[in-house]
Amino acid sequence: MHLYAGLFITFFTRCGPAMESTVPRMPNIVIINMDDLGYGDMGAYGAESLLTPNMDRLAEEGIRFTNGYATSSTCTPSRFGMLTGVYPWRNSDAKILPGTAPLLIDTAQQTLPKMLREVGYHTGIVGKWHLGLGSGDVNWNEYITPGPNEVGFDETFIMAATQDRVPTVYIENGRVVGLEDDDPMEVNYEENFEGEPTGLDNAELLKMKWHHGHNQRIVNGISRIGYMKGGEKAEWIDEDMADIFLAKAQSFVREHKSAPFFLYYAMQQPHVPRTPHPRFVGRTNMGPRGDVIVEADWCLGEFLKTLEEESVLENTLIIFTSDNGPVLNDGYYDDAVERVGNHRPAGPLRGGKYSLYEAGPRVPFIVYWKGTIEPQVSDAVVCQLDFLASFAKLTGQQVDGTDSRDYLDVFLGKSHKGRTTLILEANSRTFLRDGHWVMIPPYRGAAVNEQVNIELGNSDRYQLYNLQEDVGEQINLAESNPDKLEELKKRYEGLRGKTIQQTERLELH
CATH class of the missing domain: 3.30.1120.10 (Arylsulfatase, C-terminal domain)
Structure with a gap:
């Protein structure tokens, strides 16, 4: 394996008082991917009504890209492009998927975690998946395969699709967390199960009113897209989700700090339904959307503290970005439109989520590596598509058969010649x-x-x-x-x- 430009950190391993050797170690890699965070939704990109000190810290101490792109203006194709290095428009199935969709990524396909695992990285995902599970009708009561474990992730703790879609359960390494044998789960996107409450028929059970499209199975007082039966003890509590994902991300770091690790930390904020923990309710004047952005910023700060406490921050390359641009009213009445005030989620850009205009795929895009990357602002055009080839270069590998290209020098701030x-x-x-x-x-x-x-x-x-x-x-x-x-x-x-x-x-x- 070839070391890249002397960037690998040298660690000293003491085997005894008179014995000392140097061991080259590759950097840990963490991708923190927000869900619907807009180009203008953080202070470093111009937000004045939202306080995002931890996001801003990464931007101020790393590289803030002004022309950073996801591959798509919606979530599933964006995530497909990031993990495979293949343009999502090449795959006709790379569209916003229901929670029952089969796995979108072919298990024989090259992926970012597979590539890193080849050279000794321990790989994990925590948070939103939304790339399909299984190969047909999923039996949620057994081991669910294929899934993220079969495309390169050693450890997985995910939601299958989105917070507003069933199944509303956590899945850890292919199994639903907390599922009881005498209360099996069923999921259906075509018709309801007899006796199960819906937002359309049972408005009296709702704590959040739906605006459009989100009027099916009610879980935790919120109606979702799709229908579900059983698995009551396994159902998540939305307000606890950020804390649970954070704890899993922290545990991953603590357990694997002794060897190179790759963590894909896919936060759920500020996608609907926006359900901040009570600690964060009212922290902004923007209602739940503003509050969950502040909550996500806190989670980021706590995660960075963990990297510092475990003495791995200076050997961890962090990318902070979003899967696509912003949307205010995306299915629920949560005052996002009414309380946005002077805040501009898209910043100076036109459009938003779902859009061909810049605010659809152009997103916050920050690369941080304490002590290695010089703080700067870069106008280079960069894309999540190129993580695969660039990290292959970083770890002494090559990848073929993808759209991904090597822009490692750009990601590390050594060049401003991005994509044309x-x-x-x-x-x-x-x-x-x-x-x-x-x-x-x-x-x-x-x-x-x-x-x-x-x-x-x-x-x-x-x-x-x-x-x-x-x-x-x-x-x-x-x-x-x-x-x-x-x-x-x-x-x-x-x-x-x-x-x-x-x-x-x-x-x-």
């Missing part, structure tokens, strides 16, 4: 980022999702924006700059229509 081209997507509709230009092809459909009040980016015309001069995408230059439009149309068509191997030859880095 990216093909990003929103609800399976793709667009091109090329240099400081964005080209969005024509798409049929509503211009605005009225339920969530977000511009989707659909138009009957080509759209062309110069982000260097117009980051808010207000001036469509498609008609006034036809030569640039034609150039980008050809580039997009050449990249979009090719296989991974052909795309690699065509891309301009």
Whole structure:
């Protein structure tokens, strides 16, 4: 194995008073992935109404990227791209999945945890999965396979899909936590089980009123998407979720600090339903959405304390990011719209979650490695897609057959030459980022999702924006700059229509 540019930390192992040897050790890697945190939802990216000191600490002491991207403006495809290094638009099933969907990632496919495990990393995931489980009808009362354990994670403690979808249980290493033999679970997304309460029919049982789409099985006073029966003792309490995930992440660090580890800490905030622990209720003036962002910031601070207490912070590369952009009303009446005030979750960007515009896939993106990375702000274009190839370089490996490219020098702040081209997507509709230009092809459909009040980016015309001069995408230059439009149309068509191997030859880095 080759050490990368002398960056591996040297540790001293004392075997006796007269014996000392140096042992090179690879850095721990932690990805902290928020759920629907917008580009403007933290102080370091311009938020003034939210106090996020721990997020801001990472930004101030690490690299804050201003052009950092997920691969998609929605969760499942975004997470697929991050873990596989493959554009989600190449997989027709990479859409927002129900809780009963089969595993989206082929067990033979290269993944980030598999690659790191090959060189001795202990790998774990804590938090939101939402990439499918099983290969068909899942029996929730037995070992659930295939799942994250079968695609490279040694230890897993997850929710199957999202907090607003059934099954509303934790799953640890393939088994539902706390499930009792005499109360087996069933899950269905097509029809309810007889006698089970729903938000549509049993409003008197709700502590949170649904706005749209979230009117099925009631769990913990909140109606969800989908139906469920049994498993009563296994059902989670939403308000405790952040604490439980944090404790699992801390335990993972404590138990595996003696060897390199990779932890994917997938927080659930600020995705709906927003259910802050009572300690955080009212901590902001923005209602539950603001409160859970502050709660998440506290969790981050406690996690960093654990890394410090266990003496591994200086040998831990941390990436803090989000799976996609923000949304206020996403299915429940929780005052997110009414109490947002002057806060701009998307910052200066247009659109939001679900959108082809920048606020869909452009997200907070921070890389922190205490003592190794120099604090800086970088305008380089970077993408979660490239974690696979970049971490392969860091650990002396190579990966083939993916869209992932090596930008390790950029992630470590040694270069500001990021990606030139990216093909990003929103609800399976793709667009091109090329240099400081964005080209969005024509798409049929509503211009605005009225339920969530977000511009989707659909138009009957080509759209062309110069982000260097117009980051808010207000001036469509498609008609006034036809030569640039034609150039980008050809580039997009050449990249979009090719296989991974052909795309690699065509891309301009």
